[in-house]
Amino acid sequence: MIKFFLMVNKQGQTRLSKYYEHVEINKRTLLETEVIKSCLSRSSEQCSFIEYKDFKLIYRQYAALFIVVGVNDTENEMAIYEFIHNFVEVLDDYFSRVSELDVSFFSAVNQVFHSTWQRTG
């Protein structure tokens, strides 16, 4: 189960967030900061999966933008990892060469995300 989906840049600015379980707004900021911190502390030798509290974080980096998905234990990490890439490919197609700023145009991104996710499972 996906718990949340985040797009955060290296400066820690959230570009897109979507929570599938209600998280209070002040806790969200905290969570996002911690998540991006733990992603930034990873080296290229380390794998893209991090254990964080009760979740597993799966992240992928595109230029300065991190896409992080928080899942629970039952999820197949690699499937999510590839799902992120699928999503990015769709975005790239939609925005014809997607850039970080495009992502902030989130109403469309949200729609794409939702549909992509529904299709892929």
Added chain:
Amino acid sequence: MSDIVEKTLTALPGLFLQNQSATGPAAAKASFSSRLGGLVRGITALTSKHEEEKLIQQELNNLKATVSAPNTTLKMMKECMVRLIYCEMLGYDASFGYIHAIKLAQQGNLLEKRVGYLAVSLFLHESHELLLLLVNTVVKDLQSTNLVEVCMALTIVSQIFPREMIPAVLPLVEDKLQHSKEIIRRKAVLALYKFYLIAPNQVQHIHIKFRKALCDRDVGVMAASLHIYLKMIKENSSAYKDLTGSFVTILKQVVGGKLPADFNYHSVPAPWLQIQLLRILGLLGKDDQRTSELMYDVLDESLRRAELNHNVTYAILFECVHTVYSIYPKSELLEKAAKCIGKFVLSPKINLKYLGLKALTYVIQQDPTLALQHQMTIIECLDHPDPIIKREVLGEYSYLLGKETGEEVITKLYKLLTSDSISSETKAWIIAAVTKLTPQAHSSNIVERLIQEFTTSLDTCLRQHAFELKHLHENVKFMKGLLPVDKSCEDMVVDASLSFLDGFVAEELSQGAAPYKPHHQRQEEKLSQEKVLSFEPYGLSFSSSGFSGRQSPAGISLGSDISGNSTDTGLKETNSLKLEGIKKLWGKEGYLPKKESKTGDETEALPVPQENIIMENVDQIITKKDQSQVLTQSKEEKEKQLLASSLFVGLGSESTINLLGKADTLSHKFRRKSKVKETKSGQTTTAQNMTRSSFSSSSNVTYEEDYYLDNLQDRGDKEVKKFSLNSELLDSESLTELPLVEKISNCRLSTPSLFADNNMEVFHPPQSTAASLANEISLASSLLEETTEHMHSDLMEVCNNETISVSSYKIWKDECLLMVWSVFNKSASELKSANLEIAPAENFKITEQPGCCLPVIEAESTKNFQYSVQMEKPFTEGNLSGFINYQVMDTHSVQLEFSVNLSLLDFIRPLKISTEDFGKLWLSFANDVKQNVKMSESQAALPSTLKALQQELRLHVVDIIGNEGLLACQLLPSIPCLLHFRVHGDMLALWFRSSCSTLPDYLLYQCQKVRAWIDPQVPVPIPCFHPGLTRAFKAECFVSVFLSSRCKKHGKSGGDLVSKDSESPGHLCIVYPKTQN
């Protein structure tokens, strides 16, 4: 890949629309240069969090003004909503926009509606009460002939929907399963999945329809139905064994590439679908040989087919291995799967390595020998830089014993331990692994050597692990029980409460050890100690009066000498204002000359540090005033004070907090003095609170409220009114030493009113029909004395049995809501150990009032339990539950549970202020909400509306100027809210302002309800019920009206609107337009 993209894009009606309106991505870019774009760029350009905060606050303020302005078009609203979402996404509260999001979804055209729905799905959560307001819109859209609208409605339902309202839309969603468009069918399935998640019982009857969806000719619909099946099979696999064949066939088709090519991802056919199916098969085949046999073939094929070297094939392989190892084992398959893992662990790609190790854990649990081939790789992984990998290795490695004995493995591990190349963290993991192995390796010398070496290690973590091992090693029997060889995957029962230590704790406590305090408590205590300390250097003595300060002893003695003083309220206001004035006196540069202070000479003479000055000043001022017995104050002075208060509105929140901290100490200290002082200090605090509330930014509202609750004493609260009362009330007579409760109620009753019948006793929550008449009489006679002084609700029976009957009623006291539970003993014997407890509720602060304390209820008598309730956070309604237990004849004890509904209105009290004060307060509040309401008859509207507002919402009518009215109220303890309204033609413009950000919205909602009460001609778009009803009841009523298009009670059918019903005041029925054909 581009195929799937195309498919996805065409499947997006919303995007499709946008494409049409201005050709695809270009459109996105174009509108991106809008104000959202500006905001995003602005924020990106900033460097510090602080700047961002400032920018967003400013943005939010602008947005707030725009969304509540009456002339904002829906198009602008859409634009605003997008920015609001962005602000909230960055972590800033945008709750003032929630209601507008719902409105946008309700009223907008397709594009605006989409944004409205999106905003709702992002803003609200499942149990948010505003969500109920969306139901109507969803129903309307589901019935629309426009596919896009139907799609949007289904999408929102699949994301967020209130559970109670499922019956209202379920038939509509079910119908959509037969729709000719596959996207509608797919979304309908997903909506049903959502329903299944939140209320599985409600969709039980349509399981047969799920099967139809599984066999749908469209792959998308089939894939969507797999979500439901995965969930259902997880809960009860035995009921779906018969579907195994279907799942196997589907998987065969997918693996065999029979799906349309647009489902391929990097030329792998529908990978996520495969994973989903494999998962389902794994659940179905678990411990079931016959079912498992059906899937061996397809699993074998899956393993074979996944030869492409792409990440996603590894994801499928991994899932496949998992499935093979979770179903009934077939050795040939197991071997193949184990071999497959080699591809993972040998891969240079770190992610695959992780996946491989994770897969190995499945293998080892089934058959360790199969994992032996990878042993060397595993050991290599031990020193991997990634801790998650190490954990995966060592967690299971200890069970991986093949031909090698435990001792040999331990020797290897020990060698690793002594090598310098590995980090201490890895070492810790290794010791953990050794610990696991030790019970199997008999009397190992190496273990002892290891213990010896590492118990003296400098690394704490290592040392701890070593000590653990040492102690376990000394008690081998225990160790074997703790670390069983073949039970690695069974859960152990852990006593998280550490109850086995209770005896030890009790012993230590009896020997005088300090009881354990949680970290936060210690922290608090430390802080409070520091606070006390900071006062000490300045104090001469710490007398029992608790007051310290060089100049104060005289003040104390004087203060305690005086009793029964009457003081002018206005003066106290001065005092409190001066607290702030004084604060301002001492700037960075030192002393700043004071302008409007009237007792300046005293303060100026005291060059003592700030904090002390304030305390001493107040004390002196009060004393002085007490002495001089100033009874009146000129109007000019009052105006000056108000001016002063508005001047200090701009003070930063930090300084306010400081001020409050001091006020707090003050009030505590004064309280211990004479009674007169008590009153005053209370007033001081309150006055501060009043001013404070105008400072507060929305972000610290919660803190502020907590503060009120903690610090405000009842007395102070009552004084709020006096402090801000109309000048007519400010006669010295009302401030004598009479019990305050009485005084206030007198004040209230004697207020000159605009309407003859403003006694407000009209508020009647629904009566219980269950309570027997006899009971009521006996109970009524037992109503508390206070009841006669205050407004109160009728008695309502909340629960009963053959022995007792519990009724409750509310007393709307001026400073709090007093809940009284009357327990009537019907039996002829007395009840012992009677005890009533109220469960702590999230939004309330409940304090038990001292009352009768004997736990015995005599035969045929009544006992009252009183609780004062304060609201901690504004909301429309909440539940208070509790239980009563008692003993009959010393034998068995009985427990009865009950609950009572509380509404926001229970905590609203009139705020009596003058027109002038209203004006000043109005300017100081930042949060406002505007709404235009259409009226039916403009002539009679003003007086009747006023009356209704006054009676139902308990607003105080401050003034009426022409066709405008000013009203004021406060949410207890003291959050003021002001209402300005103007009748213009047939429009009624309501304008709320408050220091609290959410209060205006809630009051507006209540106002709309009231409007429905008074004017039956106004069609109300939202369900309106009396606040006394429970949420569940409302939902039920709403649904029954919906489904039958006919209200059970009135027999009215669709389209009719039934107004206030005289027989049952609780039931307001609005019949909605027909939903079904």
